[in-house]
Amino acid sequence: MTGASPYRLVGARPEPEFEVRVDGRPVPVVPGQTVGAALHAAGVRTWRTTRFGGRRRGLFCGIGVCFDCLVTVNGVENLRACLTEARPGDEVTTS
Amino acid sequence: MTADAATYDLVVVGAGPAGLAAAGVAARAGLRVAVLDSGARVGGQYFRALPDGFRAARPWALHHGFSRFVRLRDGLDGADVLLNHRVWAAGPAPGGGFAVHCLAGREERAGTVTGARLLIATGAHDRVLPFPGWDLPGVMTAGGAQALLKGNLVVAGRRVVVAGTGPFLLPVATSLAAAGAKVAGVFEAGGRFALAPRALTRPGKAAEALAYGWGLARHRVPYKGGRAVVAAHGDGELTHVTVARVDAEWRPYRGGHETVECDVLAVGYGFTPQLDLAAQLGCAIGADAAGGPAVRVDRHMRTGVPGVYAAGETTGVGGADLAELEGLIAGRAVVADALGVPAGTGVGARPEPGTGFGPGIRSEARVGARLEARRRRLTGFARALLRAYPVKDGWTSWLRDDTLICRCEEVPYGRVKEARDLGAADARSIKLLARPGMGWCQGRICGEAVARLAGEEPGPPRRPVAQPVRLGDLAAMDERTSDDDS
Ligand SMILES: Cc1cc2nc3c(=O)[nH]c(=O)nc-3n(C[C@H](O)[C@H](O)[C@H](O)COP(=O)(O)OP(=O)(O)OC[C@H]3O[C@@H](n4cnc5c(N)ncnc54)[C@H](O)[C@@H]3O)c2cc1C
Ligand code: FES
Numbered sequence: 001m002t003g004a005s006p007y008r009l010v011g012a013r014p015e016p017e018f019e020v021r022v023d024g025r026p027v028p029v030v031p032g033q034t035v036g037a038a039l040h041a042a043g044v045r046t047w048r049t050t051r052f053g054g055r056r057r058g059l060f061c062g063i064g065v066c067f068d069c070l071v072t073v074n075g076v077e078n079l080r081a082c083l084t085e086a087r088p089g090d091e092v093t094t095s
Numbered sequence: 096m097t098a099d100a101a102t103y104d105l106v107v108v109g110a111g112p113a114g115l116a117a118a119g120v121a122a123r124a125g126l127r128v129a130v131l132d133s134g135a136r137v138g139g140q141y142f143r144a145l146p147d148g149f150r151a152a153r154p155w156a157l158h159h160g161f162s163r164f165v166r167l168r169d170g171l172d173g174a175d176v177l178l179n180h181r182v183w184a185a186g187p188a189p190g191g192g193f194a195v196h197c198l199a200g201r202e203e204r205a206g207t208v209t210g211a212r213l214l215i216a217t218g219a220h221d222r223v224l225p226f227p228g229w230d231l232p233g234v235m236t237a238g239g240a241q242a243l244l245k246g247n248l249v250v251a252g253r254r255v256v257v258a259g260t261g262p263f264l265l266p267v268a269t270s271l272a273a274a275g276a277k278v279a280g281v282f283e284a285g286g287r288f289a290l291a292p293r294a295l296t297r298p299g300k301a302a303e304a305l306a307y308g309w310g311l312a313r314h315r316v317p318y319k320g321g322r323a324v325v326a327a328h329g330d331g332e333l334t335h336v337t338v339a340r341v342d343a344e345w346r347p348y349r350g351g352h353e354t355v356e357c358d359v360l361a362v363g364y365g366f367t368p369q370l371d372l373a374a375q376l377g378c379a380i381g382a383d384a385a386g387g388p389a390v391r392v393d394r395h396m397r398t399g400v401p402g403v404y405a406a407g408e409t410t411g412v413g414g415a416d417l418a419e420l421e422g423l424i425a426g427r428a429v430v431a432d433a434l435g436v437p438a439g440t441g442v443g444a445r446p447e448p449g450t451g452f453g454p455g456i457r458s459e460a461r462v463g464a465r466l467e468a469r470r471r472r473l474t475g476f477a478r479a480l481l482r483a484y485p486v487k488d489g490w491t492s493w494l495r496d497d498t499l500i501c502r503c504e505e506v507p508y509g510r511v512k513e514a515r516d517l518g519a520a521d522a523r524s525i526k527l528l529a530r531p532g533m534g535w536c537q538g539r540i541c542g543e544a545v546a547r548l549a550g551e552e553p554g555p556p557r558r559p560v561a562q563p564v565r566l567g568d569l570a571a572m573d574e575r576t577s578d579d580d581s
Binding site: 067 | 150152157201232238240241242247250251273275505
């Protein structure tokens, strides 16, 4: 890392973060971020394993095309984490 | 805003530069316009905007030409903008015009928007090629890394390798570096200087390329041509990649390998247009300059289906400037067709803002002709780029038998080869035998690779739905918009 940061680059003064819980563990979110972005930013790179090979998956295409990033939010299965905007109090479960 | 029971003069699917430009022209001419996008904000891929929650003082720092975006966004003039609306099917409406079926919000409320005319401006997605380890977490598409940054202010990784082919690798690497990532290298599988002579034929582009070059130099990012990432490694997550020196056909030279540590690989081999809706509607699909599929349009951006228009990457990959210009032309054609006058004339004597034409030009026909001439120039440049950065067959030599071709159904290369040995001679037969492309993504990610492994040019998509949809919503429809079975 250099001294540069994306926040400095765009002069961000973000609103207060809120939390979502990922398998019970709190993850901070800047209002407007997607579940996938918040997880990735928190260092969680993988939140699903595949049916056959048990391979770990996280973000791949980032825009809703590949379906690698599927996640369960508040009991709703198979949401694309990269498209789903996080809301305060969301319970995210991984599989 | 509810999407139900609205009838519009024009429904635009896609709020990228193409869709926004068209919607603005039509709305300012007095047409009733709806713009639908699956995203939470307008802008599309190029002008992907940050959420307001960041309160960014300099939102333009991540975009070339941000003022153009502001003009597009603020020029929508009364058009209904329906965000978080995923369009999964479109077809003729019973009473005439088109019915556009969508799912709204996280709850996926089903709804239908109808319009007399329809513009398909759904853009493109990254084109990727399989290689050993490409499904390890930490391997992402180049566009995906860009989307994380532009739309969420998240830097994809601490130490990032950017690889693939095409001019898009440069802005990805420079913005990652500017945002604080250590970019360990940009590896272009094609020749390093493929771009330079072409870029000089378009002054604006030469300046942009120089700016990227300067950006890479400033952050000490090595840029190497004739290099490809041929394998990704890590125990559960990416830790390093193998970079090979490759020949003109992209076959690795023996011994020309190096290992580069990284926690993220951003990889892209160009873009593939999103053509599901166009294919569903029966629009003719032809080949772009590099043999890839693209909607066929006339010089006014009309597809072969009366009332359906296409603009932007759907008509061939050409970047944001061309997309915006095509949207402008399409919007003018929609207005002219709605008014019953020849396209290219009669949109009203006012030159469109952002076209570069001064108020001195009074003749609509001349404005139309100049827009078309500009489109020919930009299309020529886009074609030259596509030809300068082709995908070469040598990528298949990177595959091992256990390399997944289809990430969804977890189909390894070995099984695709078996299917070929059993006599599957084309992509469709390979798909039926080995099942690549039959999973969640419906072949969007592996379709290109499977077609190439079958020795075919990637063809138009054959998908009954453009987005996954619950069976109940399907059953609720009066008629299926497609009888395709693949
Ligand atoms: C992930 C990604 C990142 C990119 N980043 C850059 C970049 O940083 N710089 C650059 O020069 N080029 C970038 N590009 C290239 C980009 O294709 C063009 O620059 C430009 O954005 C194309 O404009 P467009 O209007 O044709 O389509 P887009 O800008 O792609 O807009 C299409 C819109 O349609 C929407 N859409 C698609 N299908 C549906 C559907 N079924 N229902 C509802 N909405 C739908 C999408 O959400 C999107 O907002 C990127 C491409 C991708 C795929
Ligand atoms: S990362 Fe591809 S669909 Fe979410």
